[in-house]
Amino acid sequence: MDNPPDTGVSEGMETDVIIVGGGLNGPALALALAQGGLKSVIVDSLPAERRADPAFDGRAYALSLASRRLFAAIGIWPEVAPSAQPILEIKVSDGRAGEGAAPFFVHFHHGEIEEGPMGHVLEDRFLRRALLAAIDSAPGITHLAGMRAVGQETGGDGATVTLDDGGKIRGRLVVACDGRQSATAARAGIRRTGWRYGQTALVAAIRHERPHGGIAHQFFMPPGPLAILPLPGNRSSIVWTETEAEAARVHALPPEAYLDHLRPRFGDFLGDIALEGGRFTYPLGLSLAERFVAPRLALVGDAAHGIHPIAGQGLNLGLRDVAALAECLVDARRRGEDIGTTGPLREYERWRRFDTALMAAGTDVVNRLFSNDNPLLRLGRDLGLGVVNALPGLKRRFIREAAGLTGELPRLMKGLPI
Ligand SMILES: Cc1cc2nc3c(=O)[nH]c(=O)nc-3n(C[C@H](O)[C@H](O)[C@H](O)COP(=O)(O)OP(=O)(O)OC[C@H]3O[C@@H](n4cnc5c(N)ncnc54)[C@H](O)[C@@H]3O)c2cc1C
Incomplete structure (x- = not known):
């Protein structure tokens, strides 16, 4: 030092x-x-x-x-505005690696509040x-x-x-x-x-073929959530949660093997993906x-x-x-x-x-x-997500909460x- x-x-x-x-x-x-x-x-x-x-x-x-x-x-x-990406929509779904988009999801659109984008990714x-x-x-x-x-x-x-x-x-x-x-x-x-959650977040910037349209995604997977946060350009930042042992193993993989592991979780909706910059891990608690x-x-x-x-x-x-x-x-x-x-x-x-x-x-x-991956909990939470999606008042309340306006x-x- x-x-x-x-x-x-x-x-x-x-x-x-x-x-x-x-x-x-x-x-x-x-x-x-x-x-x-x-x-x-x-x-x-x-x-x-x-x-x-x-x-x-x-x-x-x-x-x-x-x-x-x-x-x-x-x-x-x-100073930071030119590097910040507005979040225009958030899509939340429940899934398993390789299964693609789950049938139940909640879709939040910034147009549901008057103040503009609910946030920015920086x-x-x-x-x-x-x-x-x-x-x-x-x-x-x-x-x-x-x-x-x-x-x-x-x-x-x-x-x-x-x-x-x-x-x-x-x-x-x-x-x-x-x-x-x-x-x-x-x-x-x-x-x-x-307490510790026994989970570690793997964090990296990803470059992808197609534009993200300012949409942030949250996929709930059995070991923990995968968040895909839009960045300026055809880039996104991932916060990919795995169990501590699995995260240590994945983090140690060479870049191509890391991406092979990520692809079935990330999906192909943004086209092919590549790593951009370093890879990081954060223990969660x-x-x-x-x-x-x-x-x-x-x-x-x-x-x-x-x-x-x-x-x-x-x-x-x-x-x-x-x-x-x-x-x-x-x-x-x-x-x-x-x-x-x-x-x-x-x-x-x-x-x-x-x-x-x-x-x-x-x-x-x-x-x-x-x-x-408990089937009963899966059913309950998927129904819960469906209910939130169907009730505009409740959805608006969630968006205002995410925007920090409550x-x-x-x-x-x-x-x-x-
Ligand atoms: C994977 C991950 C993703 C996240 N994503 C988001 C997100 O999307 N949105 C969001 O709102 N939040 C997010 N967070 C949370 C966010 O990162 C933290 O809340 C934030 O970084 C905390 O900042 P801080 O300044 O309070 O503490 P720290 O960043 O921990 O800073 C503490 C500072 O104190 C200094 N320090 C410690 N001890 C001493 C000492 N004795 N003397 C002098 N200096 C000392 C350290 O050097 C350090 O610089 C995320 C967290 C994780 C782990």
């Missing part, structure tokens, strides 16, 4: 909010806070060049309409780079890359985070954006509930923090809730935390309050905890219900200034 940069932190640094973790939610939070005039320091243990490397993370995110509004408000949407390499560039040029944000937070103290009048070089940062509040293994949350005594706040501390993103990617909602949930927490803190500052006190933190927790617990439970149940939206997700 690179040597930590000489930042002068060892002499002590003062800010409003100390953000531990510069993945995706940490930088988004710093930019949202800056809109409301709050200063922040972001610390990430990985060097910035490593995170900005296009091969760092192979995921492409299905971003909801509400998340797009947040990115517009914090000024990064114009590759990590574009999103991460845009966020890193934005925090490096925004006034009021200091980015300490290649430095690990190793301790924190929270007291009556402020919080201090200690770095691995012994440097200290002082602020009003610490926000943990350090992912599902959050050491910041653990140090604060916040326990987690969770659930990890929910029992509390989202502690004295002078808040959890955001995967540090608060790491969920199954079956609904493509993990980052969307994290971005809603970002917009909600920024609003609570900026409002507290405007009222002349200390932003690290219990009032704004309780407000944030009340706003976000129920919503995330519901989504975590929902993805857990759907994954268990669909990731098997529940109490923070101002930044309504297209309003903070």
Whole structure:
């Protein structure tokens, strides 16, 4: 690893909010806070060049309409929009490898809501780079890359985070954006509930002969779902779930054998397929923090809730935390309050905890219900999908949920200034 940069932190640094973790939610939070005039320091243990490397993370995110509004408000949407693919339709079906499209499917069309496409698919390499560039040029944000937070103290009048070089940062509040293994949350005594699913997601970009028409597909297979997310051009990103052992075996195959394995699952509706770029794997599990706040501390993103990617909602949930927490803190500052006190933190927790617990439970149940070949469950879920497809009111409700338009939206997700 690179040597930590000489930042002068060892002499002590003062800010409003100390953000531990510069993945995706940490930088988004710093930019949202800056809109409301709050200063922040972001610390990430990985060097910035490593995170900005296009091969760092192979995921492409299905971003909801509400998340797009947040990115517009914090000024990064114009940077990433040319690389984002609008999702015009979503098709969901229940199937087995090699059997083709199942007879029961749900078809969601963006025309069923007034707001336009329910979301966009955006590759990590574009999103991460845009966020890193934005925090490096925004006034009021200091980015300490290649430095690990190793301790924190929270007291009556402020919080201090200690770095691995012994440097200290002082602020009003610490926000943990350090992912599902959050050491910041653990140090604060916040326990987690969770389990592994025994599944691994195989992720890759695929080039295909025919245009996808902006349609995202979700095929439920016995070992787990296969999502095909449209990317600009004749390309799609796959999130292909297999059991841990099978995924390890498939991942180790040479490219042609990998594709031979994928073809009967993917089908031929887009013509012939080829791999584009690297192949990645992500072990899947659930990890929910029992509390989202502690004295002078808040959890955001995967540090608060790491969920199954079956609904493509993990980052969307994290971005809603970002917009909600920024609003609570900026409002507290405007009222002349200390932003690290219990009032704004309780407000944030009340706003976000129920919503995330519901989504975590929902993805857990759907994954268990669909990731098997039990004939009774197959019949039940196929009938269920048929019912959803036949009821326009219910379908519209699902589309609004996928677009992130349900529940109490923070101002930044309504297209309003903070
Ligand atoms: C296969 C897959 C597909 C997905 N698809 C979607 C999708 O389509 N749509 C969607 O909304 N979501 C999706 N998600 C979820 C999404 O990827 C996550 O929710 C998101 O990446 C979490 O970002 P984060 O910033 O909270 O955490 P992370 O990305 O985990 O970032 C944590 C950061 O903290 C840093 N860090 C850790 N410890 C320390 C420390 N002690 N000091 C300093 N820094 C530290 C790390 O270096 C890292 O950069 C998917 C997830 C998976 C696995």
